[in-house]
Amino acid sequence: MSDTILGLRDIRKSFGDTEVLRGISFAARAGEFITLLGSSGCGKTTTLRIISGLETCDSGQVLLEGRDVTDEVPEKRDVNTVFQSYALFPHMTVAENIGYGLKLKGKKKPEIRKAVAEVLELVQLPGFEERRPTELSGGQRQRIAIARAIVNAPKVLLLDEPLGALDLQLRRQMQIELKRLQKQLGITFIYITHDQEEALNMSDRIGVMKNGVFQQFGTPSEIYDRPKNAYVARFVGSANVLRGRAAYEGDTLCLESGGVRMPVLANAAPPAAGEVLTVAVRSEYVDFASETESGIPAVVKEKSFAAGMLRIALETGEGEEVIASRHGIDFDLSPGEHVRFRFRKEHALCVEAEDET
Amino acid sequence: MKPKRRGWENAVFLAPLYLFTLVFLIGPFVYMLVLSFMTRAETWGVVQEFTLRNYARILEPLYYNTLIESLKLALLVTVLVSLLGYPFGYFMAKLPPKRRALLLLLVMIPFWTSSLMRLYGWIIIFRANGLLDKLLMALHLIRKPLKMLYTYPAVAVGMVYALLPFMMLSVYSSVEKMDWTLVEAARDLGASPAKAFLTVTLKLTMPGLMTGVILTFVPSMGLFFVADILGGNKIVLLGSVIQEQLMKVHDWPFAAALSVIMMAMTSILILLYRRITGAKEMEGMI
Structure with a gap:
């Protein structure tokens, strides 16, 4: 130029x-x-x-x-x-x-x-x-x-x-x-x-x-x-990074984790079914599933309050940490409780796995 | 909350310090000052009779020339020591810590031996057909022995040798504290390495250099034993004259007057030092 x-x-x-x-x-x-x-x-x-x-x-x-x-x-x-x-x-x-x-x-x-x-x-x-x-x-x-x-x-x-x-x-x-x-x-x-x-x-x-x-x-x-990989998602957007297997329901790419499939946004080079898939979801977009909805099972690890947000740390069956944040301090969940979380497709970005070198 | 210390408590704690200063510093100095205005007794001791004759005598050519010669030698020695000691202290401070420690040790080791002994070593080097002559003749640089011993250069070399460590160490300690980012900043702003050294490094290590200058200049006025050992009786310095007047001639008032003059010159130098370095501005900056 x-x-x-x-x-x-x-x-x-x-x-x-x-x-x-x-x-x-x-x-x-x-x-x-x-x-x-x-x-x-x-x-x-x-x-x-x-x-x-x-x-x-x-x-x-x-x-x-x-x-x-x-x-x-x-x-x-x-x-x-x-x-x-x-x-x-x-x-x-x-x-x-x-x-x-x-x-x-x-x-x-x-x-x-x-x-x-x-x-x-x-x-x-x-x-x-x-x-x-x-x-x-x-x-x-x-x-x-x-x-x-x-x-x-x-x-x-x-x-x-x-x-x-x-x-x-x-x-x-x-x-x-x-x-x-x-x-x-x-x-x-x-x-x-x-x-x-x-x-x-x-x-x-x-x-x-x-x-x-x-x-x-x-x-x-x-x-x-649009973070390119897991590191950028985590470092810049403080996003959760979830790893699972890629699965397809029709044309829609899904993350398969804990026996549950969640639709995600594909990137330019989506993986084939069965391959490892890395997804970034920001903490404010992590929802808790109701009785009728499907969700990835997890256990509440701890709750903390900072800057007007309640931070709920979850651990999935695969041992991955997921943070959900909510406005206000009053949220009815206590450590040890079993929950199921979900997220909307438009909030789940498929990213490259973190460069380990 | 700390309780406030009362005035008399302070006084009690500080008393030993004041007492020490009074007895060992102010007392002797006042005694010397008073003595310098007294008259010498016919045979031994002092007569309590006010006179300015002792100071007038310093202006006699014999003593006046000695004073000037001493000043000249002290100046020469200080310049040589600065030129040799600054680079050494500078590079020592820039070495990696391990090698730095080794060099510091090498500088310190000679201090474990009596300086008198070390000076006798120089006699072996300087005397006619001694180590120096033999070396230079073997290298075919000279034909006849130089006979360096008991000459002015021998005395100067001996003094430089004796005083160099003080300069190296004081330059070292101030270069070691240098924030080298400042030199990088100077380079970044357009200074060549030499310019950055002159405008930043040298200015900021000036306190170390000036401390070294004082530690060199002041003793070199009075290091009479160097002149005695390496200069024979040919090189007479102010320090030698004072020693001679006190110990051999027993003219205490005149020795006192000479000492007062020497102290005055030293004090002027220290005042200059404080003026040049402006110590306050150097401290506490990142």
């Missing part, structure tokens, strides 16, 4: 015997907000460091505006990073921190002063020039770290879990603010997080990573509504 600003082609990286990245490829368009989502150790930070040049890759290519920068040193790349720990220089004032990059580019003092004032305005900390990083709160340091990066007008801004150290309320506020900044500046953001809510809220596209490969790369609604 012509407006591709950053391209990664089959990036591989090992630390010793550990393969951290096993073929990472994606392209980011100008002004796009891309999130690399995954739990710790999935390789997302290494990917970011390879883009910035702070880490080298074993094979593959990094392209910036179509130019191969794979072997270029970090200072030559038109890319800036917002570090997780902020990495503000403690021996410099806020103005010196922000002006650091511009000074290295040989910009004149008045020009730097003007740019610093402007960017401080942008991150809503005007007049903070002479403060020391030690005198700032976590949220303020965060903004200065962002200011220090964007003042250089990079082609791509890399953000390594920038909100990780902030408390929940501040994090929500900064999410909105970051999104606003990104729209205003039109810079491509590559954002790293392990928080799926953050990823779904902010991104244009999300790459869900696990074990150094993308499990799925797509828009938030693709990832959330």
